[in-house]
Amino acid sequence: MKLWTPRLLALAVSAALAGSAQAEIAIDVINGSEISLEGLMQADGNWFDNDVADLNAASPVGNDGKDSEFDMRRAEVILKGKGGRFDWTAGYDGKANKWLDANIKWKLGTNYVLAGQYKQPNSLEELTSTRHNDFIAKAMVTNLFGVARRVGVAYGDDSQNFGYQISYFGRELTRNLNQGQGFGGRVYFAPMAETGNILHFGLSAVDFDTDADTARPRVRPDADQATIRLVDTGNILNADRQRTYGLEGLWVGGPLKVQGEYMRSRVTRTTNQQEWSGDSWYVYGVYNLTGETWGYKAGLPTTNLPDNPSSGMWQLGLRYDATDLNDGAILGGKEDNLTLGVNWYWRSNFKFMLNYVKVNSSKYVSSLRAELDDNPNILEARAQFYW
Template sequence: MRFKRVGWGLLPLLAASSAWAGDKGYSVLGDWPVKYVSDSGIEAGLKGNLSYDYVDFDRTGFADDDAWRRQELNAYVRKPGVFELTLGYDFRNEVWLDNFFRFSGAGGDLRVGQFKSPVGYEESAVGTTATTFMERALPVTAFYAGRRLGVDWTYDKVPRWYFNLAVQAGGDLLGDNKGRTLGGRVVFNPIKDDAQVLHLGVAMSNEKRDDDSLRVQVRPEAFLTPRRLVDSGALKQVEGIDRLGLEAIWQRGPLLLQSEYLRLRAQRAGAPDYSADGYYAAAAWMLTGEKRSYKGAAFGNAVPAREWGALELALRYSRVDLDDPGTALGGRQSDWTVGANWYLGQHFKLQFNYVWTDARRRGVELDPDIAQVRAQIYF
């Protein structure tokens, strides 16, 4: 079975854990020497994400597959609290990632370059190495605007508050998505201590595309298939695209509860406006007692407290509604996902997801069940 290729591919690395340990105590399952720090405090290093997936569908018309999902590599030079230069590329998907220069001072952080647009917590705030599930929830994937060139300002020096404002224009580094986007995100933490974190956020953006068009579509929560089960079709005469995101997340010890509501509205000239929305709710439990880190108004990975790693179970319901009678019948889709994660040290993760999909569009129903597994190396 192709499942074996994914899981067994990690064994040689794990077996080498005891052999690869230098004078500084580095090991395969422990810390890795992927950065250098000068006497003046300047850091230079690498960050990466290598993820290999296998997916199995229980319905004809969907092809089982195994392939690289991501091959991301980022290089950076920074002095914390002063500046940062980051360059990133995904060799699997052939796209430029975050590429920017950031200056930090008493007035906050000013960033210039290509970076993520602000609406859609799971995409805009959470890195690809720290996702609880293998894929983002349906509405996030459907409405997220991607990366753009621009400038933004972040301020987190007011206790319990996080502010981000962005002006993005000119498309992206691949020459796509030309237009202008204005956006922002505000997060409030009414509770934030060692025991628990309560995260309440709102994000908004307005986009004006040069080609005056929009198409909203989404795969099931398994990205090795190219099929989109719901699709608004091409919308023309679009003067502006408004996005809204509402975030509510609570972590107490090993328990994480997360939800998000997203809405999109396309303002059109000489044609009816188009609206679509969606939401998800998820719960995750670290069976081994660890909790996720929280920094920059986002949750990261858990660091195992035991040599053999940490275990996590998760459940999510997500739904997206692309139907707007009189404008576009894009369809409705809902997914239930159960997941299990095994964190092997600080740089390896095995993920398993089982997804029950229910999609309806223009009288046609598709309901594939999906089993998928991922082997991930991140640093």
């Protein structure tokens, strides 16, 4: 895979640049199915102003221990077919060497049956397309409790103002990644669902078997390239199942979007040992300085193209997110982060992002017999090309 992925990406980039800027490359129509190619490439840089822990400590994955880290974040190629009663998709990330969405959808009006690998229905931010995430790193709650892609089968309905999905799932398609059979569901209601005027509410729940009877809730400090987690429960042994409930809300008024989520998760155990519960949440606002707004489709916000492609679309964003992993004798720690972001969408294939993250964390350290505060600062940048 490593040998041919760069060549495939180079060909896809050349094809996209050769024509007019667009969201996808049309390939052919076969038996009424429109075949297209999509792609996403992201290159990230992180600069760490450490407090106590070395957030970029040397690791086997290539981090060199310096105060800055640069790497390709994603290199995705996705083949899609749309038309008639069936839609299908097959995607692969050449950077992570893993399968993305690989599924087929049988459309029954607004209802559908979905089979294969797909994102599970329990996180508004995770379900939103990665290319249009409003901040470089997803919020802590998403990285902690979002189940993301698993192989399974689902049934749902996506009308304009109301929808739901119920899902049964197993492991990831790529070997040696996330495992554990379970089920989940999400329901949403949007009393206002017009472009530029959106009000959305949602509820979700997932319940799954823990992998190897062990659970370990932990999360990076809103920095994808950090090797250290400032909050970490450690291994919770004899874990049986993990169940997570989520609340989500979204409001769009013209050029302003406000979004938030709350999740609470519980790990049950096969013995009489203490169970564990923790929670996490975020709220953020994004303002389009150039006046554009957002659309809405199938229970998710959609990002519009710049009104003026040559000057692009400029956004300002502010996010607050918090996590509490302390429960009884399991002291995973607390963390709250403030993220300030600037995004520039240029034409319809390029996006540039700059984030500043102020981290505040506290965790009990047994060797000190005391709480240890660790409050670093992080600067992040991303260059993105997509089609």
